[in-house]
Amino acid sequence: MTAAAHRVVIVGAGFGGLAAARALKGADVAVTVVDRMNHHLFQPLLYQVATALLPPGDIAPAVRDVLRDQHNATVLLGEAVGFDVEARAVEVVLSDGSHRSLGYDTLLVAAGATDSYFGHDEWRAVARPMKTLRDAVELRSRLLAAFENAAAAEDPVERDRWLTIAIVGAGPTGVELAGQVAAMARRTLRRQFRGLLDPTRVRVVLLDAVDSVLPPFPAKLRARTKRTLEKLGVEVRLGEKVSGVDADGVELDPGGRRLPARTVVWSAGVKASPLGEELAKATGAETDRKGRVLVAPDCSVPGRPEVFAIGDMISLGSIPGVAAPAIQEGRYVARVITARLAGTRPPGPFRYHDRGTMATVSPGDAVADVRGLRLSGLIGKLAWALVHLTYLIGWRNRIAVVAEWTWMMATGRRSQRIILEPASEQRITGTHPG
Amino acid sequence: MTAAAHRVVIVGAGFGGLAAARALKGADVAVTVVDRMNHHLFQPLLYQVATALLPPGDIAPAVRDVLRDQHNATVLLGEAVGFDVEARAVEVVLSDGSHRSLGYDTLLVAAGATDSYFGHDEWRAVARPMKTLRDAVELRSRLLAAFENAAAAEDPVERDRWLTIAIVGAGPTGVELAGQVAAMARRTLRRQFRGLLDPTRVRVVLLDAVDSVLPPFPAKLRARTKRTLEKLGVEVRLGEKVSGVDADGVELDPGGRRLPARTVVWSAGVKASPLGEELAKATGAETDRKGRVLVAPDCSVPGRPEVFAIGDMISLGSIPGVAAPAIQEGRYVARVITARLAGTRPPGPFRYHDRGTMATVSPGDAVADVRGLRLSGLIGKLAWALVHLTYLIGWRNRIAVVAEWTWMMATGRRSQRIILEPASEQRITGTHPG
Numbered sequence: 001m002t003a004a005a006h007r008v009v010i011v012g013a014g015f016g017g018l019a020a021a022r023a024l025k026g027a028d029v030a031v032t033v034v035d036r037m038n039h040h041l042f043q044p045l046l047y048q049v050a051t052a053l054l055p056p057g058d059i060a061p062a063v064r065d066v067l068r069d070q071h072n073a074t075v076l077l078g079e080a081v082g083f084d085v086e087a088r089a090v091e092v093v094l095s096d097g098s099h100r101s102l103g104y105d106t107l108l109v110a111a112g113a114t115d116s117y118f119g120h121d122e123w124r125a126v127a128r129p130m131k132t133l134r135d136a137v138e139l140r141s142r143l144l145a146a147f148e149n150a151a152a153a154e155d156p157v158e159r160d161r162w163l164t165i166a167i168v169g170a171g172p173t174g175v176e177l178a179g180q181v182a183a184m185a186r187r188t189l190r191r192q193f194r195g196l197l198d199p200t201r202v203r204v205v206l207l208d209a210v211d212s213v214l215p216p217f218p219a220k221l222r223a224r225t226k227r228t229l230e231k232l233g234v235e236v237r238l239g240e241k242v243s244g245v246d247a248d249g250v251e252l253d254p255g256g257r258r259l260p261a262r263t264v265v266w267s268a269g270v271k272a273s274p275l276g277e278e279l280a281k282a283t284g285a286e287t288d289r290k291g292r293v294l295v296a297p298d299c300s301v302p303g304r305p306e307v308f309a310i311g312d313m314i315s316l317g318s319i320p321g322v323a324a325p326a327i328q329e330g331r332y333v334a335r336v337i338t339a340r341l342a343g344t345r346p347p348g349p350f351r352y353h354d355r356g357t358m359a360t361v362s363p364g365d366a367v368a369d370v371r372g373l374r375l376s377g378l379i380g381k382l383a384w385a386l387v388h389l390t391y392l393i394g395w396r397n398r399i400a401v402v403a404e405w406t407w408m409m410a411t412g413r414r415s416q417r418i419i420l421e422p423a424s425e426q427r428i429t430g431t432h433p434g
Numbered sequence: 435m436t437a438a439a440h441r442v443v444i445v446g447a448g449f450g451g452l453a454a455a456r457a458l459k460g461a462d463v464a465v466t467v468v469d470r471m472n473h474h475l476f477q478p479l480l481y482q483v484a485t486a487l488l489p490p491g492d493i494a495p496a497v498r499d500v501l502r503d504q505h506n507a508t509v510l511l512g513e514a515v516g517f518d519v520e521a522r523a524v525e526v527v528l529s530d531g532s533h534r535s536l537g538y539d540t541l542l543v544a545a546g547a548t549d550s551y552f553g554h555d556e557w558r559a560v561a562r563p564m565k566t567l568r569d570a571v572e573l574r575s576r577l578l579a580a581f582e583n584a585a586a587a588e589d590p591v592e593r594d595r596w597l598t599i600a601i602v603g604a605g606p607t608g609v610e611l612a613g614q615v616a617a618m619a620r621r622t623l624r625r626q627f628r629g630l631l632d633p634t635r636v637r638v639v640l641l642d643a644v645d646s647v648l649p650p651f652p653a654k655l656r657a658r659t660k661r662t663l664e665k666l667g668v669e670v671r672l673g674e675k676v677s678g679v680d681a682d683g684v685e686l687d688p689g690g691r692r693l694p695a696r697t698v699v700w701s702a703g704v705k706a707s708p709l710g711e712e713l714a715k716a717t718g719a720e721t722d723r724k725g726r727v728l729v730a731p732d733c734s735v736p737g738r739p740e741v742f743a744i745g746d747m748i749s750l751g752s753i754p755g756v757a758a759p760a761i762q763e764g765r766y767v768a769r770v771i772t773a774r775l776a777g778t779r780p781p782g783p784f785r786y787h788d789r790g791t792m793a794t795v796s797p798g799d800a801v802a803d804v805r806g807l808r809l810s811g812l813i814g815k816l817a818w819a820l821v822h823l824t825y826l827i828g829w830r831n832r833i834a835v836v837a838e839w840t841w842m843m844a845t846g847r848r849s850q851r852i853i854l855e856p857a858s859e860q861r862i863t864g865t866h867p868g
Contacts, residue, residue, distance in 0.1 A: 055489030
């Protein structure tokens with residue numbers, strides 16, 4: 001790296017941003033990665049943190065640690081808040097509260113997606129999201145406390161309300177979480193609430209407005225997933241539109257029917273990071289109704305060849321909002337940058353190589369659609385485990401995760417059953433109206 | 435256990451309470467363990483959670499999990515708030531906010547100790563305690579954020595303020611934390627702030643009003659500990675009385691000298707749980723100036739043979755406030771209870787079998803005083819590791835902790851470097867005045 005190296009600023013250390021940064025290792029550029037969190041989050045296993053199976057550190061390596069050996073990369077902990085594309089600078093609020101204007105020669109915005117409550121942000125206080133590590137740790141406390149509160153409740157109606165977990169949204173996150181919560185209730189907690197709770201009264205209710213679980217999957221795998229969930233004891237209620245959420249439960253359309261539940265999880269919708277709108281405002285790009293930036297075929301922002309956007313915050317054909325395309329886009333943009341610097345012909349338009357989709361359903365069952373090859377059951381689960389371990393960063397974390405899975409399968413026990421708040425404070429963080 | 439089994443209520447699932455509960459396994463009693471936290475905390479390794487080495491779950495098994503196979507034990511998550519010794523009942527606020535009066539035939543109060551700011555509770559907001567798992571997780575965020583904020587700071591004075599970690603209190607917690615923070619700064623973070631930070635500017639300052647580290651240890655080991663800390667780069671400042679703490683640092687007596695520091699840890703004092711005073715009020719027992727209950731030689735409360743108190747909340751001779759005596763007292767009280775029920779002669783007065791004290795200083799060095807046998811260096815460290823792993827509950831946790839230690843020694847990396855809050859919120863949780 002020379003003093004006058006080409007400056008690449010990457011906003012976001014998710015799958016896309018980190019893939020781009022790593023693909024630029026060895027290139028004659030000075031990479032700066034800015035993220036508002038100090039860790040890269042492996043979102044596909046987030047539900048296993050929420051269900052007390054994995055500690056947060058196993059799926060969230062520090063960004064500095066991931067890039068520790070990449071000498072042309074600098075990491076800054078800070079939040080990008082705006083872009084000045086004329087001056088070629090990103091406005092960043094750093095962790096100490098100071099503002100900095102980061103100059104770039106090439107900018108890559110990979111800020112991802114956030115949860116969407118479809119205009120009902122007031123539901124968020126009750127129907128908890130599942131996007132960040134903090135969300136997962138909070139949900140873990142709420143789930144564990146719900147069982148404790150059920151054990152404490154003397155009124156059977158109140159007890160059942162604590163024992164009902166409603167999950168809104170039957171995409172991969174909702175399906176995987178529902179399966180794990182059911183497994184946690186029936187296997188891990190069974191003996192441990194001896195005499196205090198009847199584990200068969202635990203209700204895990206998976207709701208979705210559309211008439212299928214896992215909509216992007218082939219019909220046969222969808223039907224199988226629904227059956228597997230039901231065998232685990234999950235109530236799958238499809239075609240149910242949520243019209244309200246409060247501390248007592250969920251209200252369903254039509255007819256204002258109520259599902260009493262003290263724990264509600266929101267896995268129904270995502271929208272692009274607000275930085276999508278900021279980038280559009282700064283560059284004149286268009287966004288779709290989910291706030292995603294409409295990029296050119298090479299992932300650059302129209303009219304701004306030095307500004308790229310990738311991942312869940314862009315709209316580019318019918319590419320799904322999962323890890324694989326974000327990673328491929330990150331590597332692709334790195335190739336475009338190095339080709340330009342070398343003066344060679346840049347690669348053609350970005351093309352997504354769809355290697356398949358998969359979702360896990362129960363400890364011994366997953367569904368996968370790999371280029372038309374449909375896997376399910378234990379074979380599906382093994383494929384799922386292999387792919388997830390491959391994408392997880394670092395051997396330490398891979399080994400730790402396999403060890404936790406093995407321990408859980410052998411004993412049914414979960415090692416991370418931590419409620420950090422004392423009992424006297426759980427009413428504040430919980431959803432209890434008292 | 436028969437329907438009319440003798441009811442033993444144990445308040446507190448720390449070392450003492452849990453030892454008593456486990457020692458009553460198989461006895462014809464109905465044990466109820468009440469704790470305000472859902473987990474048993476292995477406090478001796480808390481500093482390793484605060485320094486991002488171990489995940490919380492590795493040192494904090496769920497109380498329900500520990501007692502899962504003990505059929506005569508029930509666990510309740512709730513906070514004991516008072517005692518009615520005439521009616522033989524404990525008043526408990528359960529996790530769901532409901533109140534319950536728990537009747538007992540024998541009561542064992544083992545509520546432990548809490549931090550003491552010697553009448554300066556206003557310091558707590560800045561000088562953070564190290565007693566609970568939440569304290570450790572919060573301190574971890576603060577320590578990690580301090581380095582990030584130092585990297586972000588452009589003013590060198592401000593940067594040095596972020597790089598100064600002041601630890602008040604040179605007992606085992608302060609000494610062990612100082613050694614680990616120094617190791618984290620110099621080994622783990624060295625390469626990772628390349629160009630942003632000079633790791634040699636990190637200052638770990640260990641302060642104490644008395645003129646020695648680890649006061650209960652023999653003079654030779656104390657001197658050695660001080661030298662080892664200094665070799666690690668810790669500034670050991672003894673005979674320094676703290677007269678004030680604010681967001682900018684620590685004020686020292688005499689003369690109002692200031693130590694500028696953005697991160698201050700309080701490991702200076704403990705006092706008995708407030709339940710000590712509650713128990714004294716209910717029974718007429720006396721307490722000492724640390725709020726500890728003065729118990730009879732058999733750990734019962736004078737005049738109330740059916741009420742026992744053990745551990746850090748009692749005063750009984752010159753027994754130190756560590757894990758070993760609490761465990762021995764718990765087992766002893768269980769023997770007294772079973773002897774009374776069997777109508778056999780109860781054991782004589784409680785006698786503490788002092789098996790020694792130990793403290794770790796650096797990754798390869800610990801000091802131990804085992805019945806006059808003084809160990810230090812690597813031998814001391816191995817003894818330290820063996821004893822700590824023995825007291826840690828559960829094979830899963832023992833194996834996980836050894837694996838993390840091995841990984842850290844081999845690579846210098848720490849897997850749990852998690853700041854849950856985004857950068858934009860760290861000014862709120864941090865000590866920055868802005």
